[in-house]
Amino acid sequence: MMIDGDPAEEQPMDENCTDGEVSEPAAMTEENGPSLVTIHPSSENREKLRILEALLFAAAEPLDLKTLSEHLGEGDDTEKLLEELQANYASRGVHLKRIGGRWAFRTAEDLGYLLEKHTVEQRKLSRAALETLAIIAYHQPATRAEIEEIRGVSTSSGTLDVLLETGWVKMRGRRRAPGRPITYGTSPGFLEHFGFENLSDLPGMSELKGAGLLSSNLPANFVMPVPTDLPDLTDEEEALDNGDCDETPDMFDEDIEDTDDIDDDESVDNPSGDG
Numbered sequence: 001m002m003i004d005g006d007p008a009e010e011q012p013m014d015e016n017c018t019d020g021e022v023s024e025p026a027a028m029t030e031e032n033g034p035s036l037v038t039i040h041p042s043s044e045n046r047e048k049l050r051i052l053e054a055l056l057f058a059a060a061e062p063l064d065l066k067t068l069s070e071h072l073g074e075g076d077d078t079e080k081l082l083e084e085l086q087a088n089y090a091s092r093g094v095h096l097k098r099i100g101g102r103w104a105f106r107t108a109e110d111l112g113y114l115l116e117k118h119t120v121e122q123r124k125l126s127r128a129a130l131e132t133l134a135i136i137a138y139h140q141p142a143t144r145a146e147i148e149e150i151r152g153v154s155t156s157s158g159t160l161d162v163l164l165e166t167g168w169v170k171m172r173g174r175r176r177a178p179g180r181p182i183t184y185g186t187s188p189g190f191l192e193h194f195g196f197e198n199l200s201d202l203p204g205m206s207e208l209k210g211a212g213l214l215s216s217n218l219p220a221n222f223v224m225p226v227p228t229d230l231p232d233l234t235d236e237e238e239a240l241d242n243g244d245c246d247e248t249p250d251m252f253d254e255d256i257e258d259t260d261d262i263d264d265d266e267s268v269d270n271p272s273g274d275g
Contacts, residue, residue, distance in 0.1 A: 048081055052078075065079060089105075132147055137186050138227050140183075143181040144182070168187060174240060177236075
């Protein structure tokens, strides 16, 4: 359309605007696409929060406010920024924690099970425990007094405790004798751990000599028992009383002074030093 000599310039109209209004780019919404901004709620602090985030992730140990503040401006409220960053991570897999006045990222408590590592701690048995285990294996059922008679020294109740805890030794019953002492024997766990099908697979005298575990100069009358699988109880044993398994081994047998040393297991003939 022409108006008296001057061509009229056509002005493009924005569909979202009315006359006299200037249009602005439409904000990104869930309907027309994801937002490309706002990683952190406070846009003016976004770069400062990124700096703190990077420092804390790279740190090998928790960082204090002074260390973190060195990388920010003089007027920045570091603690407030950390609290804001903490809020941002509240629903994530890692949380920002204050630990003894220092700050560090830690796995969310409800996800801690993902990082658990189960290991079996290997415990080295003392010489006393190994000797006691061998005596029980070859002489079962055996009482504490019988074990001490064979070893020639008193046996610590702690030694029996260790063997019971490993599951290799069990309390079988009570000997039909004065005092009714507890009898001990090996358990199925003992056979499983050492790879034996039954007790008769335990090494004999010739095998122990060949392995250097027995002296070649043994007494002529030395007799080594042949271990065999036994029923739950022999004729010389009776069943345990109710509550026996809840007590400690040193309550079962006679009152014998404990001179067993867990490490060296050496008895002292004259501890007082008198002549």
